[in-house]
Amino acid sequence: MGIYLKKDSSTPIKCTETLLVSDVSIFELDKHKLLTTQEAAVSLKLKPNTLAKWRCQGTHPELCWVKIGSRCLYSREAVKNFIHKNIKTTITSMNQG
Numbered sequence: 001m002g003i004y005l006k007k008d009s010s011t012p013i014k015c016t017e018t019l020l021v022s023d024v025s026i027f028e029l030d031k032h033k034l035l036t037t038q039e040a041a042v043s044l045k046l047k048p049n050t051l052a053k054w055r056c057q058g059t060h061p062e063l064c065w066v067k068i069g070s071r072c073l074y075s076r077e078a079v080k081n082f083i084h085k086n087i088k089t090t091i092t093s094m095n096q097g
Helices: 026-031 037-044 048-057 076-085 091-096
Strands: 003-005 034-036 065-068 071-075
Touching: 034 037, 034 076, 037 048, 037 071, 037 076, 048 071, 071 076
Parallel strands: 003 065
Antiparallel strands: 034 071, 065 071
């Protein structure tokens, strides 16, 4: 569920966030500190192919990404929030979710 702009259209496609690429300047994107798929995968201790699969399947929409050209980029903040959301503190919490 990424935020991206089709090459053949000026209509942006929304993610789970309300942020649209057409509304974001380069300066604002820089503030989001975007990570490449490889960098996000390293941060999450996953393979880049796992992130690609999640993008295609719509799994984990809270791990929002943006497509710029042919590159899929992740917000550093979204990766950080994804990690914090998935912290488990007890065996019981692990079984719940």
